[in-house]
């Protein structure tokens with residue numbers, strides 16, 4: 003699979019934020035802080051969504067959803083490799099927690115696929131969209147900052163892939179989010195009995211999202227994904243994003259409005275022949291910044307992501 007020459011992801015924002023060379027790539031800022039203080043497992047939090055469904059929160063890591071049953075534990079995402087030990091420990095402490103039998107990868111990024119190798123070696127089921135598997139079979143480079151990600155060993159790659167939708171027992175349904183909000187392999191997992199929708203990084207619950215356009219994500223996909231996911235949720239659905247707190251349908255609606263506005267503005271700037279620096283200077287997120295934080299990285303990436311999809315020069 004070809005990686006294009008314009009790349010970026012969360013990793014690079016974190017690197018910039020850390021501002022120091024030599025740190026392990028992908029080590030999130032919060033995790034470093036926690037590790038320096040107490041050790042990450044000390045402050046791992048468990049949010050109970052129902053008797054058999056939990057969000058495991060390891061500081062600095064993406065949300066991990068754990069579903070327990072007589073068969074063992076099913077996970078949505080698996081944190082980074084550095085945190086897989088802390089995750090295993092947290093899962094073993096869940097009520098009726100046992101061994102993991104299945105994990106979903108909501109996309110290919112290392113911060114959610116770090117338990118794949120351990121689980122693959124143990125013969126467990128790793129489910130992902132086929133595009134996610136393909137990204138994990140190839141080395142990926144983000145030319146922006148030179149970050150390189152080695153392909154996963156075969157045993158760690160998803161061993162059950164799908165293109166559109168699928169289902170498991172216990173009312174678990176899953177499907178592709180083809181809009182490419184975050185990558186071109188985004189997926190959701192819906193727990194019907196608990197009315198919980200896991201959406202990975204296709205929705206950001208915490209600050210501006212990462213637009214990983216090296217592997218297909220784009221600002222139009224964020225808007226499209228938010229629209230699509232609303233059709234899968236109702237007023238009572240609890241929506242668990244990759245980062246941040248649990249959201250509701252109204253959050254998807256307000257995010258849809260916001261990103262739709264930003265998308266329109268960036269598209270207009272592109273059509274006027276403006277560049278990424280000019281897009282940042284135009285402050286297309288102005289009225290949202292007080293709530294969302296400094297938008298410059300996001301705006302630059304979101305603008306650049308348009309090149310791949312709608313550039314008049316393409």
Ligand SMILES: [Zn+2]
Pocket residue numbers: 012109111184203
């Ligand atoms: Zn991600």
